[in-house]
Amino acid sequence: MNISSKLLENAVNALATLPGIGKKSALRLALHLLQRDKDSVQSFCAAISGMRNNIRFCKKCHNLSDGDLCAVCASHRREHSLVCVVESIKDAMAIENTQQYNGVYHILGGIISPIEGIGPNDLNIQSLVERVNSGEVKEIVMALSPSIEGDTTIFYISKLLKDADVKISTIARGVSFGGELEYTDELTLGRSIVSRIPYKNE
Amino acid sequence: MNISSKLLENAVNALATLPGIGKKSALRLALHLLQRDKDSVQSFCAAISGMRNNIRFCKKCHNLSDGDLCAVCASHRREHSLVCVVESIKDAMAIENTQQYNGVYHILGGIISPIEGIGPNDLNIQSLVERVNSGEVKEIVMALSPSIEGDTTIFYISKLLKDADVKISTIARGVSFGGELEYTDELTLGRSIVSRIPYKNE
Incomplete structure (x- = not known):
């Protein structure tokens, strides 16, 4: 040109x-x-x-913020005992857009990936442990990528928190709504059968 | 969001x-x-x-320029007696990218369009007439959109220059190279038959 x-x-x-x-x-x-x-x-x-x-980052959850605390952490309407652990700001936004979650967040800033040279010390894991140790957190929801790196990160954090009085859960994985079984990848379909859930006639 | x-x-x-x-x-x-x-x-x-x-505009052709004259107008290798009249800077770039044109340009900055309230005085037409009257221009190639507005602009400029000693041409219109007759629009196909050219066996 x-x-x-x-x-x-x-x-x-x-x-x-x-x-x-x-x-x-x-x-x-x-x-x-x-x-x-x-x-x-x-x-x-x-x-x-x-x-x-x-731009600044929330002192509590490391999300983007204009002040010391982000809007979610500063809100009295959110459940502060429920913390959703995500990889990035984008992921927190995606969950926020579902309007289905009323807890607060914790942004790791990445996931443990030895190949890319990202270790636990490069992530906001220590501050998560401190939040849990302060006693205000009752449940942690792990919403990380369904990959080896994601699973490693979940495993690492759960080990760190094994003595803490906190419930750890992960988001449900399975076949998407509207997804056709025929075109679902084998790993997802296989896992969705293994971790099948009881039918509830509501 | x-x-x-x-x-x-x-x-x-x-x-x-x-x-x-x-x-x-x-x-x-x-x-x-x-x-x-x-x-x-x-x-x-x-x-x-x-x-x-x-950013500045070339004093001669109104193209984008970093100085008084743009690179094309300042070049000694270009044919300064051949002026291609285009609607916009983008059009001049498109012609320049073909590497088939060795003359200079004149950017009108639009075409006459009564509906959009663009009259001859809103365009760089007066400076084109001055360039022609200075005697350095021998031929003007009109490379405007094939629309009523384009045709009106060509007609208006040709009227203004009818007493000047300058040849006025328009770029050739017809079926594109690689285009299939079946899918060519009727206006283009019709005009390409009316303005057919003698076959040259080169």
């Missing part, structure tokens, strides 16, 4: 560093930004750099 | 103003930017605001 202006080229290269945006889309976005007035582009940049520079 | 942080929400809303980026993609981009280090995000914003604030 032949871009006549160095300034435009810099902007295109910057936009093309975003995930899922190639050179051609980046050019389209840059030309769009050029057509907007200067104030609008200024506030666009201010919103992004403001977010990166000023 | 439930976004816990006001700062994140601002950034997501800003990113979602870009064309083709919805709220969900914007969230993905914002979380990606949060994971990058502060310097990288700072230079990302600097590239965009630098482009918007410092």
Whole structure:
């Protein structure tokens, strides 16, 4: 691609560093930004750099926050004795969007992965243990990826908490709602038979 | 979507103003930017605001430029007597990318469209007439959209230049290379028969 202006080229290269945006889309976005007035582009940049520079993390659950505590941890309506342990902020958002969960969260910031060089000390595990030891937590729900790394992390945390007076559960796994048995992968289908649940006629 | 942080929400809303980026993609981009280090995000914003604030337009052809003249107008290798008139910067880039054109450009900045309230005075038509009157232009190639607005603009410019000593041509229209006759729209196919060209056995 032949871009006549160095300034435009810099902007295109910057936009093309975003995930899922190639050179051609980046050019389209840059030309769009050029057509907007200067104030609008200024506030666009201010919103992004403001977010990166000023965002903080909740002291309790490590979620994104504008203050010391995030909205969930600060709320009196949430059940603070129920903690859902997730890998990332995105996962907490996904669970929050279901509107089915009324407890609080704990963001690990990753899962134990020796291949990627992520050990327990790189994650927010110590602060989870402290939360449990403070006595306010009654149940921990592990909502981690169904992978070897996820299972390792659950195993590691459960070992750390084996003497604590806390119930540990994991989210239910099985065939998705609307999913067809024929197209379900073997591991999921196999596990869903092994961990079958009694039929309740409600 | 439930976004816990006001700062994140601002950034997501800003990113979602870009064309083709919805709220969900914007969230993905914002979380990606949060994971990058502060310097990288700072230079990302600097590239965009630098482009918007410092970019200039070529005094001759109105294309994007970092200086008074764009690279094409400043080049001694281009044929300055051949001017291709296009609607937008994007169109000039598309023609430049074919590497088949050795003349210079003139960007109108739009086409005459009474419905959208764009008249001849909103476009860079006067400067085109001045370029022609200065005597350096021998031929003008009209490369505008094949629409009523495009045709109107060509007609208007040709009227203005009827006394000038300049040849006016339009780019060839017809069935695309690789296009199948069966799937070509009727207008294009009809016109391609009417404006048929003599067969040359080269």
